[in-house]
Amino acid sequence: MALHPHETGDRSTEPLHLRPQLDRAGETGEVPRFRLASRGMPPATAYQVVHDELLLDGSARLNLATFVTTYMDREGEMLMAECAAKNMIDKDEYPQTAEIEKRCVNMLADLWHASSDERATGCSTTGSSEACMLGGLALARRWRHRRQAAGLPADRPNLVMGANVQVCWEKFCRYWDVEPRLVPVGPGATCLTPDAAAAHCDDSTVGVVAVLGSTYDGAYEPVAAIAGALDALAAGGGPDVPLHVDGASGGFVAPFLDPDLEWDFRLPRVQSINASGHKFGLVYPGVGWVVWRDAAALPEELVFTVDYLGGAMPTFALNFSRPGAQVVAQYYNFLRLGHEGYRRVQQECRDTAAWLADRIEGLGPFALVSRGDGIPALAFRIAAPEPGFTVYDVSDGLRAHGWLVPAYAMPPGLDDMAVLRVVVRNGFSRDLAGKLLDSLGTVVDKLRGGSQSQPDGRSGFHH
Ligand SMILES: Cc1ncc(COP(=O)(O)O)c(C=O)c1O
Numbered sequence: 001m002a003l004h005p006h007e008t009g010d011r012s013t014e015p016l017h018l019r020p021q022l023d024r025a026g027e028t029g030e031v032p033r034f035r036l037a038s039r040g041m042p043p044a045t046a047y048q049v050v051h052d053e054l055l056l057d058g059s060a061r062l063n064l065a066t067f068v069t070t071y072m073d074r075e076g077e078m079l080m081a082e083c084a085a086k087n088m089i090d091k092d093e094y095p096q097t098a099e100i101e102k103r104c105v106n107m108l109a110d111l112w113h114a115s116s117d118e119r120a121t122g123c124s125t126t127g128s129s130e131a132c133m134l135g136g137l138a139l140a141r142r143w144r145h146r147r148q149a150a151g152l153p154a155d156r157p158n159l160v161m162g163a164n165v166q167v168c169w170e171k172f173c174r175y176w177d178v179e180p181r182l183v184p185v186g187p188g189a190t191c192l193t194p195d196a197a198a199a200h201c202d203d204s205t206v207g208v209v210a211v212l213g214s215t216y217d218g219a220y221e222p223v224a225a226i227a228g229a230l231d232a233l234a235a236g237g238g239p240d241v242p243l244h245v246d247g248a249s250g251g252f253v254a255p256f257l258d259p260d261l262e263w264d265f266r267l268p269r270v271q272s273i274n275a276s277g278h279k280f281g282l283v284y285p286g287v288g289w290v291v292w293r294d295a296a297a298l299p300e301e302l303v304f305t306v307d308y309l310g311g312a313m314p315t316f317a318l319n320f321s322r323p324g325a326q327v328v329a330q331y332y333n334f335l336r337l338g339h340e341g342y343r344r345v346q347q348e349c350r351d352t353a354a355w356l357a358d359r360i361e362g363l364g365p366f367a368l369v370s371r372g373d374g375i376p377a378l379a380f381r382i383a384a385p386e387p388g389f390t391v392y393d394v395s396d397g398l399r400a401h402g403w404l405v406p407a408y409a410m411p412p413g414l415d416d417m418a419v420l421r422v423v424v425r426n427g428f429s430r431d432l433a434g435k436l437l438d439s440l441g442t443v444v445d446k447l448r449g450g451s452q453s454q455p456d457g458r459s460g461f462h463h
Contacts (some may be wrong), residue, residue, distance in 0.1 A: 007034040022048055034199070047074035056166060064422045064436070067215075067249050067279040071427030076332045079325070080284065086324035086453070088124070092311030097312035097324040100331045104277075107334055109291050111255045112247075112264040112273050120265070121298055122291030122329050123316055124277070128248035130318050131274035131290035132209075134302075135244045136172040138272060138292065139207035141299040142442070143145035152203075160200045160241070161209040162192030164216050164409040166248065169209055178206065184413035190214065190369065200391050201233060207242045212250030212263055215412055217370040217421070218377030220250055223263035223270070230269055239347040242271040242297075249288075249375040251275025252282075256343040257350060271297045277330045280346060280375065282337075282426055333433045345426050349376035353424040357435050363437075363444055365389075369410075376424040381417055389447040391418045397443030402438055 007014075010377065016031045017098050022045050023029075030047075031037050040046070060070035061390045072080075083097070091098040114120035119434060125131040138158055146269070147154035158179035161169055165182070173180035183196045187289040210223045227243055234240040245263060249253070252275055254261055264273060268416035270293065292298045351373025360366050360380055368382035384392060393406035405422055409415045 013233075016117055017051065019052070027355040043109045049211045053362070059402065061427055062402050064424075064428070065404050066377075066426070067228050067276070067423050068285050069278050069282050072329065072333075073336065074283070074415045076283075076329050076336070078252050079332050081325075083325035083328045084327075086162040088324040089317075089320050090309045091313040092309055094324060095311075097145075097328060098313065101327045105289065105291060105328065105332065108251075108275070108289055109265075109461060112251070112265045112291060114291065114293060115265060116147055118294035120291055120293055122289060123164060125274075125288040125317065126286060126287040126292060126319065126322060126331075127278060128166075128246065128274050128276040129171070131276075131288040132166075132168045132244075132246060132248075133172050133175075134290050134316055135246075135274055135292075136169070136207075136209075137176065138298050138364060139242060140176060140178055140242060141302060142297070143204075143448045144252035145172070145299065156204050157206045158202070158204050159209065159324065161208060161227055162211065162214075163199075163413055164214045165211060166190055166215045169215075169246070178205075180417070181205070182412070185411055186387070186413045190217050190410065190414060191219050192226065194222060194225040198233045198238075200267065201230070201239055203204055203239050205239060205241050207244050209244050209246055212245055212247040212254060213375035213377075215248075216408075217379035217419070218249075218372060218375045218423075219370050220254070220258075220261070220263070220374040224261075224267055227269040234366045242460050243267070243269045245270055245366040247273050247275045248288075249276065249377075252277075252280035252342070253346050253350075253375050256339065256346045264322040265293045272410050277326065279350075280425075281330055282342075282345065283326050286322070286323060287330055289323065292434065309395040314422055320370065346376070346420075348427065349424045349428070352376070352428065352430055352433050353378050353422075355430065356437065359437050360440065363441060365444055365448075366420075368419075372424060377421060379419040379421045381419045387444075387448060391420045393447055394420055394440070397447060398436075398439055401439035401443070404438055405436075 012034055014033045016033050033359060064100045086094045086097050099122050109120040113217060144154040144158055159173055159180045163182040163184050171178050180361045181200050183192055183200050189215050208222045212220050223245055230241050230243060241269050251273060254263055264270060273291045274290040276287045277283045277289055284378055301315050303311050315433045350372055353376040357368050357378045359373035361368050365383060365387040366380040369379040370376045391407040395405055398405045405420050407418060407420050
């Protein structure tokens with residue numbers, strides 16, 4: 001999480017400003033902002049103080065930057081509230097929550113075509129970042145075992161991936177001393193390509209990561225072709241390199257919208273897959289999943305069994321205590337939507353993304369980098385000839401209309417290109433997409449010095 005400095009000096013004694021209604025009898029007194037107050041306040045007062053402060057947060061549904069779920073049914077929310085106190089690690093106290101986690105892992109293994117000849121194994125995590133760390137750790141350990149068994153040095157492992165990977169993979173490499181071998185992207189491809197992936201592998205490569213739904217533009221990497229290039233590398237006497245699929249978003253999209261696309265355990269080279277339950281799994285933040293194709297893909301020494309909480313259950317996780325609510329909510333969604341429900345939700349998102357892409361293109365100053373035909377996210381840049389403003393100006397302009405649409409440079413190799421990205425999530429209706437388009441048109445007019453500009457040159461704020 002964000003790192004925060006310790007406030008000292010004058011700031012350390014700065015008080016919170018309480019509205020007079022919240023301190024009617026003067027019983028609350030001065031409440032320091034950065035220090036624990038000597039005494040507390042009534043729950044209703046504390047609630048209101050925190051509630052008021054949170055008004056400054058944005059409106060999550062208008063945040064088109066995030067992949068993370070911002071809408072759930074009331075019943076799903078109720079279950080989450082009911083399970084807020086359940087600790088996921090406490091399998092003995094909450095055996096049904098553990099049973100529900102098991103069912104979810106089974107459903108995902110099945111959705112990702114785990115074979116009944118193998119014994120797929122998986123677990124829930126806090127999100128895809130933790131799931132990727134676990135997937136990466138398993139790859140690194142297996143590589144080390146292979147090297148040690150062959151009497152070879154095992155001190156300089158590397159992981160091959162596109163320069164477009166999400167930051168969690170660079171984190172994994174830095175935290176566990178693995179060389180991140182980032183394959184540059186380029187004008188022809190915004191993602192990892194099969195030949196480049198194979199060309200970057202050597203005897204010290206613990207694995208290749210293919211991303212199903214690139215964070216930068218939503219495109220699916222060609223997982224089957226990458227697997228094919230790695231098969232050919234091994235068949236030609238080169239290293240036999242396993243593949244992990246980072247399906248943070250696509251793991252919950254492709255099974256429903258692209259059932260014929262082979263990217264999962266149908267490909268023998270794919271050893272493990274992660275996905276975020278809290279992205280297109282449609283659960284509020286705090287849940288991810290990782291599944292290995294076979295128990296053999298998960299080295300035993302990474303699995304811990306503890307009995308402090310009663311009972312004994314093998315676990316693989318970076319943390320210990322974790323809320324059970326999100327896992328329960330995932331199961332609720334699986335029951336509530338079923339296969340057809342997920343398909344309809346994701347299809348609606350993809351259709352809205354395509355609709356938006358066509359119209360954004362029609363506005364004139366933009367060129368589409370992706371149109372939402374991977375995961376439902378579209379990225380667009382300023383088209384030539386340059387209209388005299390940047391994507392950063394457009395992002396700022398949209399903020400004044402209440403929309404959060406990020407602008408950023410593409411990864412190394414393409415970093416002279418800056419894009420805007422819109423993630424179409426469950427709950428971002430066609431109506432809202434139409435409103436976004438209206439705002440975008442207004443912003444473009446204003447940036448071009450058109451008729452919609454405010455007379456004093458400042459933008460008005462629209463909620
Ligand atoms: C491809 C990819 N991998 C991993 C992550 C990290 O996921 P999480 O936020 O669930 O930790 C993201 C997040 O956007 C992502 O897009």
